[in-house]
Amino acid sequence: MKVLKFGGTSVGKPERMHSIANLIKGNDKKLIVLSAVSGTTNALVAISEALSANDSEKGMKLIDELFKPYFNFVDQLFSTTEAKKNGQKIIDIHYEFVKSFLNKSFGEKETKIILAEGELISTALFQEYLLEIGYKSVLLPALDFMKIDEDNEPVLTHIEDKLNPIIAKHTDAQYFITQGFIARNSNGEIDNLKRGGSDYTASLVGAAIRAEEVQIWTDIDGMHNNDPRIVKNTFPIAALTFDEAAELAYFGAKILHPSTILPAKKYAIPVRLLNTMQPEAKGTVIADQTSDRDIKAIAAKDNLIAIKIKSTRMLLAYGFLRRVFEVFEKYKTPIDMITTSEVAVSVTIDDDKNLINILEELKSFCTVEVDKNQTIVCIVGDFLEDKPGLVKKIFDALKAIPIRMISYGGSKNNVSVLINTQHKNDALNALNEGVF
Numbered sequence: 001m002k003v004l005k006f007g008g009t010s011v012g013k014p015e016r017m018h019s020i021a022n023l024i025k026g027n028d029k030k031l032i033v034l035s036a037v038s039g040t041t042n043a044l045v046a047i048s049e050a051l052s053a054n055d056s057e058k059g060m061k062l063i064d065e066l067f068k069p070y071f072n073f074v075d076q077l078f079s080t081t082e083a084k085k086n087g088q089k090i091i092d093i094h095y096e097f098v099k100s101f102l103n104k105s106f107g108e109k110e111t112k113i114i115l116a117e118g119e120l121i122s123t124a125l126f127q128e129y130l131l132e133i134g135y136k137s138v139l140l141p142a143l144d145f146m147k148i149d150e151d152n153e154p155v156l157t158h159i160e161d162k163l164n165p166i167i168a169k170h171t172d173a174q175y176f177i178t179q180g181f182i183a184r185n186s187n188g189e190i191d192n193l194k195r196g197g198s199d200y201t202a203s204l205v206g207a208a209i210r211a212e213e214v215q216i217w218t219d220i221d222g223m224h225n226n227d228p229r230i231v232k233n234t235f236p237i238a239a240l241t242f243d244e245a246a247e248l249a250y251f252g253a254k255i256l257h258p259s260t261i262l263p264a265k266k267y268a269i270p271v272r273l274l275n276t277m278q279p280e281a282k283g284t285v286i287a288d289q290t291s292d293r294d295i296k297a298i299a300a301k302d303n304l305i306a307i308k309i310k311s312t313r314m315l316l317a318y319g320f321l322r323r324v325f326e327v328f329e330k331y332k333t334p335i336d337m338i339t340t341s342e343v344a345v346s347v348t349i350d351d352d353k354n355l356i357n358i359l360e361e362l363k364s365f366c367t368v369e370v371d372k373n374q375t376i377v378c379i380v381g382d383f384l385e386d387k388p389g390l391v392k393k394i395f396d397a398l399k400a401i402p403i404r405m406i407s408y409g410g411s412k413n414n415v416s417v418l419i420n421t422q423h424k425n426d427a428l429n430a431l432n433e434g435v436f
């Protein structure tokens with residue numbers, strides 16, 4: 001079975017839903033994962049913020065603004081009176097449900113319940129549409145099988161144990177529709193896989209059912225070799241390994257949620273990035289290996305903080321790095337990039353929630369210097385030692401850019417440099433000219 005995930009713009013209009021119904025047509029069984037209609041999750045975030053601030057008036061206004069267009073959506077999605085009526089009912093139920101939170105105490109738990117509404121609505125509407133046009137489909141509630149643990153990590157064994165029997169039960173269904181993004185947490189409450197998490201759902205369910213392939217359908221033709229918003233003449237990369245794709249997604253390629261690769265890699269399930277607007281385009285395939293051995297792509301990640309940590313003790317002090325890392329571990333703050341010298345270590349983080357506490361603790365045994373507004377530029381490809389000249393090419397291209405940190409040799413897939421964000425556009429364009 002294949003898993004196909006469609007993002008917010010792919011279900012964002014009634015005619016888009018019509019075209020994906022067309023696109024999934026075939027004889028094989030498919031598991032379809034949907035995002036919320038584009039804009040909906042953002043609107044739900046805004047509603048939750050208003051309700052958290054006890055501003056019912058604003059909350060009501062935002063709820064109306066979100067739901068009113070859905071009635072029109074439904075009208076255009078369906079053609080029969082009966083299906084239109086069912087569609088209106090779906091919207092009515094969710095509209096009333098969200099309104100029921102007005103004038104009540106509202107916190108993090110309620111926010112997560114509200115955020116789940118987007119995917120619940122899009123899947124209910126799409127399923128109703130498939131029924132109208134006669135597809136043998138069933139709606140599988142993701143909250144029955146998607147689960148995260150205390151650390152917000154998905155529990156793949158749980159997903160496997162729950163999902164497979166559900167699918168096996170529906171012997172005559174051909175299309176299984178489910179919600180991306182949403183999951184239950186360790187307390188059994190409604191929770192989610194963080195913004196953009198529908199991709200992650202797709203690869204998790206793909207791994208759980210050992211799918212033949214996971215397809216991520218968006219509105220661009222695959223992962224590009226550079227950021228198309230900053231650099232002209234970028235092109236889609238035909239093939240990437242799991243490791244290359246993971247680095248690109250983590251370091252800024254917006255097309256894919258960074259955690260998506262892991263579950264697929266575990267069972268060597270190819271992930272294909274495809275474009276609903278151009279279904280015949282090849283897109284990008286992410287799999288075990290690729291034939292290309294060179295520089296494949298460049299990505300950049302902003303809003304990083306660089307911290308230089310200098311030991312106040314003498315040279316050759318052992319245990320220093322351990323003490324440094326323990327501070328970051330204590331505050332559950334991941335380190336992105338790291339470089340070391342004999343007496344100092346520089347790290348970057350992107351989560352500044354606990355920055356003050358981290359610095360405070362570090363200062364008890366080292367001196368620290370902090371630089372904000374940093375960008376990691378990550379050059380991804382196959383940097384085997386027997387492939388000379390690639391690194392020279394990169395640094396020749398970057399000769400005019402001031403560089404704060406360089407990381408090479410940590411994995412064979414990436415060379416990363418840290419620069420001030422003000423130089424990002426120049427760096428991406430210079431690399432584009434120099435390395436492709």
Ligand code: ASP
Pocket residue numbers: 007008035036041042118180181194195196197198199
């Ligand atoms: N609807 C969620 C979001 O907007 C999840 C997703 O679309 O992947 O972040």
Ligand code: MG
Pocket residue numbers: 007196199255257
């Ligand atoms: Mg997305």
